[in-house]
Amino acid sequence: MAIVTLTDICKDYQQGAEPVRVLKNINLSVEQGDYIAIMGPSGSGKTTLMNLIGCLDVPTSGSYVLDGKDLKDLSDDALADIRNRYIGFVFQNFHLLPKMTAVDNVALPLLYAGVPLKERKARAEEALRAVGLEERMTFLPNQLSGGQCQRVAIARAMVTKPALLLADEPTGALDTASGKQIMDIFRQLSQEGMTILMITHEPGIAQCADKVYHILDGRLRTGEGGSTDEE
Amino acid sequence: MIENIRLAFQGIWSHKLRSVLTMLGIIIGIAAIITIVSTIEGTNEQIKENLIGAGNNVVTVQLNKDGYPYDMTWEGIPQGVRVITEDTRKELEQIRGVEKVSLYTARQYVDQVYYQNNQFNGEVYGIDENFLNVYGYQVKSGRGFTREDLESFRKVALVDGNTISTLFGGEDPIGRSLEMKGEVFTVVGVVALSEEFAPTINSYNEYWLYADTSAGAIYLPSAVWPSVYSFDEPQSVAIQVTNTDVMTTVGKEAADLLTAKQIADTESTFDYRSQDMLEQAQQLQSMSQSTNTQLVWIASISLLVGGIGVMNIMLVSVTERTSEIGLKKAIGAKKRRIRLQFLTEAAVLTSLGGIIGVASGVGLAELISNMMQIPVSISVPAILIAVVFSTAIGVIFGLLPAVKAANMNPIEALRRN
Ligand SMILES: Nc1ncnc2c1ncn2[C@@H]1O[C@H](COP(=O)(O)OP(=O)(O)OP(=O)(O)O)[C@@H](O)[C@H]1O
Ligand SMILES: [Mg+2]
Numbered sequence: 091m092a093i094v095t096l097t098d099i100c101k102d103y104q105q106g107a108e109p110v111r112v113l114k115n116i117n118l119s120v121e122q123g124d125y126i127a128i129m130g131p132s133g134s135g136k137t138t139l140m141n142l143i144g145c146l147d148v149p150t151s152g153s154y155v156l157d158g159k160d161l162k163d164l165s166d167d168a169l170a171d172i173r174n175r176y177i178g179f180v181f182q183n184f185h186l187l188p189k190m191t192a193v194d195n196v197a198l199p200l201l202y203a204g205v206p207l208k209e210r211k212a213r214a215e216e217a218l219r220a221v222g223l224e225e226r227m228t229f230l231p232n233q234l235s236g237g238q239c240q241r242v243a244i245a246r247a248m249v250t251k252p253a254l255l256l257a258d259e260p261t262g263a264l265d266t267a268s269g270k271q272i273m274d275i276f277r278q279l280s281q282e283g284m285t286i287l288m289i290t291h292e293p294g295i296a297q298c299a300d301k302v303y304h305i306l307d308g309r310l311r312t313g314e315g316g317s318t319d320e321e
Numbered sequence: 322m323i324e325n326i327r328l329a330f331q332g333i334w335s336h337k338l339r340s341v342l343t344m345l346g347i348i349i350g351i352a353a354i355i356t357i358v359s360t361i362e363g364t365n366e367q368i369k370e371n372l373i374g375a376g377n378n379v380v381t382v383q384l385n386k387d388g389y390p391y392d393m394t395w396e397g398i399p400q401g402v403r404v405i406t407e408d409t410r411k412e413l414e415q416i417r418g419v420e421k422v423s424l425y426t427a428r429q430y431v432d433q434v435y436y437q438n439n440q441f442n443g444e445v446y447g448i449d450e451n452f453l454n455v456y457g458y459q460v461k462s463g464r465g466f467t468r469e470d471l472e473s474f475r476k477v478a479l480v481d482g483n484t485i486s487t488l489f490g491g492e493d494p495i496g497r498s499l500e501m502k503g504e505v506f507t508v509v510g511v512v513a514l515s516e517e518f519a520p521t522i523n524s525y526n527e528y529w530l531y532a533d534t535s536a537g538a539i540y541l542p543s544a545v546w547p548s549v550y551s552f553d554e555p556q557s558v559a560i561q562v563t564n565t566d567v568m569t570t571v572g573k574e575a576a577d578l579l580t581a582k583q584i585a586d587t588e589s590t591f592d593y594r595s596q597d598m599l600e601q602a603q604q605l606q607s608m609s610q611s612t613n614t615q616l617v618w619i620a621s622i623s624l625l626v627g628g629i630g631v632m633n634i635m636l637v638s639v640t641e642r643t644s645e646i647g648l649k650k651a652i653g654a655k656k657r658r659i660r661l662q663f664l665t666e667a668a669v670l671t672s673l674g675g676i677i678g679v680a681s682g683v684g685l686a687e688l689i690s691n692m693m694q695i696p697v698s699i700s701v702p703a704i705l706i707a708v709v710f711s712t713a714i715g716v717i718f719g720l721l722p723a724v725k726a727a728n729m730n731p732i733e734a735l736r737r738n
Contacts, residue, residue, distance in 0.1 A: 141732050144651075146651060146731050146732050146735075147732055166656060167655045167656055167657075170650060170653050170654060170655050170656075171653065171655070173651060173652065173653050174652060174653020175653070179651055179652065181735070185644065185647075185648040185651075185735065187645055187648065189331065189335070198649070198652060199652045199653055201324075202649075202652065202653040202654050202655070202658070203653065246652070
């Protein structure tokens with residue numbers, strides 16, 4: 091069953107007087123359990139696509155069906171609710187709240203989901219254990235390494251058990267060893283049935299995924315396996 | 322909500338200096354208002370206590386001309402005003418709520434009163450046997466007037482403490498003779514207001530009876546008054562009433578009765594008017610109130626400025642925390658939640674300012690009270706209103722920054738880092 095179905099998605103940005111088309115007629119179907127990497131040069135529209143799939147932004151035209159629901163004309167709060175329930179985000183620069191401990195950061199999405207305090211804490215601790223940070227629960231972000239921060243961010247993305255994990259350059263700010271650690275976690279999650287969509291421009295990272303798409307100048311092209319050439 | 326408040330305190334604590342500077346406007350405004358209100362309340366309470374407290378339920382009814390108290394010194398015997406008779410006095414005593422009635426004549430400014438080479442320029446009263454009782458004077462030394470004194474026209478006098486110092490140079494005046502317009506009077510006693518009420522009012526000339534700053538007062542039996550001044554002078558009436566509540570009504574009733582009985586011509590510009598202490602207290606209170614209302618307005622401007630300062634800092638805070646807001650929205654925080662977070666922070670900030678302001682205001686009021694001998698009365702409702710008001714300022718001026726934060730586009734917000 092398709093989790094994400096994009097049909098003829100276009101996205102324009104107003105650049106001066108002229109609208110600039112950043113995404114051009116994107117068609118994409120993500121099945122339950124897929125592990126997909128999207129590659130493309132800088133400025134090709136990867137983040138823009140990711141924001142659309144993550145319901146952080148709305149397309150100029152085309153339709154987006156997420157888990158069977160057409161996401162047309164939804165209010166900001168309705169979109170926030172969908173993000174909270176269906177999507178886990180992992181960002182390049184982690185975006186952890188600096189004054190909160192690891193476990194509090196991880197528990198935050200559960201607060202917005204209306205989960206009671208005790209359960210929030212228990213589930214956040216469980217998620218941190220799953221990414222191997224049981225020793226670092228009460229550390230502040232600035233007391234953690236980059237790789238550890240990203241693992242906290244993954245735990246935060248996973249804690250709500252989302253239908254879809256979106257990762258925008260998850261290894262972009264990390265060294266090779268930490269990057270590999272993150273990819274191991276993703277592989278593990280994928281094997282447990284998690285649907286993952288990951289953006290990267292490192293071919294080595296893209297290879298970890300089952301499917302690789304290329305985006306070039308706003309158009310999406312398919313390419314199986316770890317194709318390295320970017321044309 | 323509790324979480325929001327905790328976070329707000331955390332935020333305030335992590336920017337201590339900035340928070341204090343932001344709160345300063347609120348602190349100063351609230352402190353000023355609390356100080357002013359406390360002083361007004363204190364003054365009012367003292368006025369009331371001085372005038373009507375301690376059982377001093379006295380209404381004075383005086384002859385007025387054209388609406389102003391009639392002054393014998395300058396204007397002489399008034400035409401068409403009869404002298405109050407013993408019968409009328411009895412009639413006044415019949416009014417409901419009247420305890421005791423005294424008739425007296427008075428001169429507020431006198432000359433030609435001497436003891437040896439000292440001249441006296443205080444007040445002189447011609448009094449009946451009820452006078453001291455009604456006004457709450459006690460004989461401190463010597464004796465008061467006897468029926469004998471009044472009936473046999475004895476030239477005797479009572480003096481008060483101020484007269485001892487201004488006229489007798491501090492010496493014991495009893496048995497000494499003073500000269501008044503060529504007549505010789507023997508001082509037989511010294512009087513003073515009884516301890517239970519020692520008013521210190523001196524703002525209105527109507528308060529001459531209690532004026533402590535005057536050169537003093539000399540009391541003569543009303544029977545001998547004409548030997549120094551004139552016959553048929555219009556008397557004033559002092560009425561002691563049974564309780565404070567009836568002062569105003571008794572005063573009016575007595576004044577109407579006197580106007581009807583004593584003044585021959587109904588077209589006359591003369592009439593009798595009552596000046597009860599309750600009424601005067603209210604007049605004085607409203608006077609101090611109106612000057613201080615202006616001060617409260619000025620303090621409110623400081624609050625307004627403080628509120629704008631809070632808004633300014635909250636806007637800075639929203640900008641600084643753009644990425645935090647973006648992240649929270651991305652992982653599912655709704656607008657309401659973001660709005661509430663910033664509103665809470667602003668409200669906690671100003672409430673804290675309000676509480677500090679109340680504390681400083683109370684401290685300042687106590688300090689003023691100690692240094693300037695002004696009574697203060699800390700009003701609990703005023704404190705509560707001040708704190709609630711400062712919270713409201715936080716909510717009002719925090720609204721714009723909070724809405725701005727809540728409406729932030731999460732993509733833009735996440736991009737900035
Ligand atoms: N808010 C915006 N307003 C105008 N143009 C925008 C906006 N956001 C993105 N763009 C434009 O859209 C294009 C695609 O941007 P996007 O961020 O999706 O690229 P990207 O593929 O993620 O690049 P990178 O690999 O550098 O992150 C760029 O040319 C960019 O200038
Ligand atoms: Mg990008």
